[in-house]
Amino acid sequence: MGRTSGVGLRVGVVGLGLVGGSVARLLHAQGVDVTAHDATAATRAAARAAGLRVVGDLADVCAQEPDVLVLAVPLRAMRSVAAEVGRHVRGATVVTDVGSVKGAVRDAVRSAGLESRYVGAHPMAGTEHSGFEASDPAMLDGARWAVTVDGTTPRGGFVTVLRLVTGPLGGTVHVLTDEVHDESTALVSHVPHVLATELLGVVADAPVRDVALGLAAGSFRDATRVGRTDARRTEAMVTDNAAWVASALRVVVRDLEQLVRALESNAPVGEFFDRPDPVRGPAPVAGSGERLRVDLDDAGDWRTALAGAGARGAVVVDVEDGAVVVA
Amino acid sequence: MGRTSGVGLRVGVVGLGLVGGSVARLLHAQGVDVTAHDATAATRAAARAAGLRVVGDLADVCAQEPDVLVLAVPLRAMRSVAAEVGRHVRGATVVTDVGSVKGAVRDAVRSAGLESRYVGAHPMAGTEHSGFEASDPAMLDGARWAVTVDGTTPRGGFVTVLRLVTGPLGGTVHVLTDEVHDESTALVSHVPHVLATELLGVVADAPVRDVALGLAAGSFRDATRVGRTDARRTEAMVTDNAAWVASALRVVVRDLEQLVRALESNAPVGEFFDRPDPVRGPAPVAGSGERLRVDLDDAGDWRTALAGAGARGAVVVDVEDGAVVVA
Known part of the structure; x- marks a missing residue:
C-alpha cells in the first residue's frame, strides 16, 4: 500500500x-x-x-x-x-x-x-x-x-x-490475536534477547574474558547486540510474556542438552545442524x-x-x- | 603497528x-x-x-x-x-x-x-x-x-x-596457547553459532512459523545471521572444539533452566538480566x-x-x- x-x-x-x-x-x-x-x-x-x-x-x-x-x-x-x-x-x-x-x-x-x-x-x-x-x-x-x-x-x-x-x-x-502475536514475538524477539543476554553473561564470567572480548568479531557483536538493551526493558518484555518465552526456552534447553551430551560422548551431531530449513533463505x-x-x-x-x-x-x-x- | x-x-x-x-x-x-x-x-x-x-x-x-x-x-x-x-x-x-x-x-x-x-x-x-x-x-x-x-x-x-x-x-x-584460543572462540564464536542455529530451528518447527518470520526484525536477523553459515562448516567447528563448546553450553543450559523455572513460577528474574556487566559497553x-x-x-x-x-x-x-x- x-x-x-x-x-x-x-x-x-x-x-x-x-x-x-x-x-x-x-x-x-x-x-x-x-x-x-x-x-x-x-x-x-x-x-x-x-x-x-x-x-x-x-x-x-x-x-x-x-x-x-x-x-x-x-x-x-x-x-x-x-x-x-x-x-x-x-x-x-x-x-x-x-x-x-x-x-x-x-x-x-x-x-x-x-x-x-x-x-x-x-x-x-x-x-x-x-x-x-x-x-x-x-x-x-x-x-x-x-x-x-x-x-x-x-x-x-x-x-x-x-x-x-x-x-x-x-x-x-x-x-x-494477542496469543499468536505473543507466541511469535517470543520466538523472534524475546528469546533472542534472552540468548543475547546469556551470551554476554557467560563471557563476562569467563576466566578468558579479556582475550575473548579482544578476539570477538562479527558473530559475537551481532549475536549480543540486543543483549545491550536496557536490562529492565528486556526483563519487562520477558516477564510480561513469561508463558510463551518459557515454552520456547524449554525447547532451546532440551535441544542444547542433547547437543552437549552428543559432543561429550563423541556422538554424531549432524542432526542439530540439519534441521528443517525453510528459514535459512532470504526473508519471505x-x-x-x-x-x-x-x-x-x-x-x-x-x-x-x-x-x-x-x-x-x-x-x-x-x-x-x-x-x-x-x- | x-x-x-x-x-x-x-x-x-x-x-x-x-x-x-x-x-x-x-x-x-x-x-x-x-x-x-x-x-x-x-x-x-x-x-x-x-x-x-x-x-x-x-x-x-x-x-x-x-x-x-x-x-x-x-x-x-x-x-x-x-x-x-x-x-x-x-x-x-x-x-x-x-x-x-x-x-x-x-x-x-x-x-x-x-x-x-x-x-x-x-x-x-x-x-x-x-x-x-x-x-x-x-x-x-x-x-x-x-x-x-x-x-x-x-x-x-x-x-x-x-x-x-x-x-x-x-x-x-x-x-x-591453543587452549586459551579455543576456550575464547568457543565463547565468542562457536556458541553464538550454535545459538543462532538453534533459534532458526525453533522458529522453523513452530506452528506460528510464517507469521513469526513475517514479524521478524533486526533482533532476529542479527541473532540468526551466523546460523545461515554452511551447516557442515559450523558442525566441523563445533565438533573440533567439542570440549570447550560443551563446557560453555552447559553453563548456558543451567542459566536458561533457572530462568525458565523462575518464569513458570512467577519468581524474580532480575538476577538473570543484571549479571556482571563489563561487556555491555563499547568493545575494549x-x-x-x-x-x-x-x-x-x-x-x-x-x-x-x-x-x-x-x-x-x-x-x-x-x-x-x-x-x-x-x-
Missing part, C-alpha cells in the same frame, strides 16, 4: 521514548496533528526542541479528544497509565499502543475500562538504545506491524488504526499468497477471519470503510 | 575459500609473491581470473619453497591436507593455517610431522557466506588474529608469521595496558611469557629479530 497523507488526522502520543518518540516524529513529519506527552520534563523539553507540540499533563492530551491515542510508555508503566487514561479519555478517541506483549497490555486496558476503545498495535522495529534522543522516524521505515484483535475490538477503531499504521506510519500490518516477502476481502460485518466474524489470515502470514493490502483486504 | 610492505616475501596459500581467498588476494594486493592452490578446478579458474597465480597441485606449491605456507582448507580436510604437505614440504618453509580451532589443527600438523615448522594462526573475521566468490580482502581489515604457540613453536617461524600477519595482512595479534581497545618486551631466548621461555600476556588481553605492538613487544 502506498503511504497516504495524515493531514486532518489528530493523534495523541503518550510516552516519548525510543518507539513513542519515533512514532510522534514520523506522524508530525507526515502532516498529522500530534499532541504528545511524557512523564519526564527533560524528555518533554527535548521533544519540544524537536518541533513537537508537547503538553505537561496526560489529561490535557485526552482533553483534546484526538482521533487516536497511542500509549507508548514502558510495559511496566502500562497499567497505571491506562488507568489514568481511563479516568480522562472522552469523545470518540480510539486507544492503541505500541507495547511488545499484547496480552499484558490488553489486561491493563481491560482493567482501565478502555476495552471498547482499544485496538492493539506493535511495530517490529527498535534498537538496543532507549529514550527520545535515540528515537528516529526512519526506524519505522517499512516496519512490519502487528494489529491485534479479540472479540471486543471496535470496528470503527480498527479501521482508524489500520489507516494510521498503513498510511502516515508507512507500516505493513499483520492482523493477529510480505503476504501469504491468498487474497481475501473481509467485510466488516455486524456479527463480528471479521475479527476471526482477519486474525486467521494473519496467522497464515497474510498482510493488509487495502482498507475500505466496510472491508479489509489481506493477501 | 603500521602495515609494512610484503615485497620480497613468498607465500603459498592452500585452499581458496572465504578466508583463504581473502588472505591470498590481500597478500597479492600488498605486493607479496603468492602461489595458490585449491582442490576444486572451478575455484582455481575463478582465482586465476582474479589475478592470482594458481597451480593445479599442492606439491607444486611446496616445491616453490615459499617462506610461509598457509593452510586455509576446511577443518574437516585439515588432516589429509597436512599429511600431503608433510610429504612434499621442503627447505625452510614455515607452515601456518587459518583454522578456527587451534588444538585440532595442531593435532593434524603433529600427525603429519610438521610440528617443527608450524605456527598456528586464526583471523577473527568471516561472514556467513562461503567460497572464493565470497572472499574479499576488506574482510580482513583491522582483524584481530590469534597466533598460537606451544613448547615446540619454532622461533624463526614465529617471527616470520608475526611479520606476515601484522605487516601485509594488517592484523592485530594476540599470542595465545586493543591491549592490556602493560607494555612488555620479551626476548626470544634460546630456552624458549618467550613462549609462555607471550602467551601469558596474550591471555591477559595484550597484543603485539612491535616485532624485532630477537624480541617481541606486547602491550
